[in-house]
Amino acid sequence: MENFDTVSLSFCGGTHDHKNCVTTALDEAEQLCISRGVRLTDARKRVLELVWESHHPIGAYDVLSKLSQESGKTAPPTVYRALDFLLEQGLIHRIESLNAFVGCSHPAEEHSGLFLICKDCGCAAEVHDATIDKAILEKTDTLGFKAEQRMLEVRGLCPDCTA
């Protein structure tokens, strides 16, 4: 998990070749699914691509409308099934406070990120921090609560929008 903190941090201002990100993510997803013996079908792959192509967290119905544009009438279950699969495989994350989805840039390892959501530009960055993880784990352990899944989202202003 080398440089785990920074790899997934990319506010909107960061100038990077996003097309490259998408390709990399798709390739990695492909490999991962093969190694896990699950099927990254065309539909699933296309949804993953659409999520990645979006520079912001994207809602299910936005995915749906893009899908409908290119493939003709598509129904909600098509999208939700694909999203569910991608979530299960850790290929995307769901931002609860937005009802929206973002690509995950390190799907190989289990993790719960911290999502920084800019209320101004709408971008979301996934970051990780061992200190936070530890603090939460210790707290739940102390209380005898068996944690399984965690959601941590912070709204505010990203560096680009503060400036």
Add this chain to the structure above:
Amino acid sequence: MENFDTVSLSFCGGTHDHKNCVTTALDEAEQLCISRGVRLTDARKRVLELVWESHHPIGAYDVLSKLSQESGKTAPPTVYRALDFLLEQGLIHRIESLNAFVGCSHPAEEHSGLFLICKDCGCAAEVHDATIDKAILEKTDTLGFKAEQRMLEVRGLCPDCTA
């Protein structure tokens, strides 16, 4: 903020007189609204009471149906307006991952809690931890992200359901 950690922690198994909790919460809300110069109208107070009376996080439409039962036909905006007011005043919290609401037992002070949600019994406990708060704050600061609002929810099994 004496004993802040434990006051708001009450999993379902905890045997306490919940009716008492409700009364206390309503009284405190009343006082708080007076001191803030905002109006805790009958509608708002009744919604707060309904939220508190529920032993689990309660959805807006559950509040709505209870309200309709006792007051005749009621429309969604009535409930959402009351909920919005209560959220603004910190009298309730919204659990994002459940689209549901819980009463807040210490509305006088600004805070962001950690919600422990039992996937078995459905109860939700609000806890606080300075170490977690600090870790998150330090992380966001380091990244130059100006945090304004935070949600932290953990799904798992509460002590009563693990046993």
Add this chain to the structure above:
DNA sequence: TTTAATTTTGTTATGTTATAACATTTACAA
């Protein structure tokens, strides 16, 4: 390689959560 079982996708309908827009009433202060 045909068949059977399983997984994935298509389709229709509906359930659930939330808000926009505008009319009416209520509270309170000038």
Add this chain to the structure above:
DNA sequence: TTGTAAATGTTATAACATAACAAAATTAAA
């Protein structure tokens, strides 16, 4: 007491999500 602002009522609709069952595609087994 009347003007103003806040709160509520009302209708309609937007936004998010899933149930249920049919059809097709994939895979494994015979």
